[in-house]
Amino acid sequence: MSTPEKGIETPRTKEVVLQEFADFCKAQLEQVSAEPSGNWMSEEDALERIRLRMKRAKEELRPEETI
Helix, strand or coil: CCCCCCCCCCCCCHHHHHHHHHHHHHHHHHHHHCCCCCCCCCHHHHHHHHHHHHHHHHHHHCCCCCC
């Protein structure tokens, strides 16, 4: 058996990309709903982070399909 070459990544499946995005969104929303503390963030900050993460997910999926 040959091993994959270093630096060459196998494209991730649509399901993996979307599940990671969903988990990220859930974590952001939990931080917004938390009491103000070290982990708290505003709704605007959370939405901006989600928007940027969605853009990255779309770019990763673009060769096959988009969200």
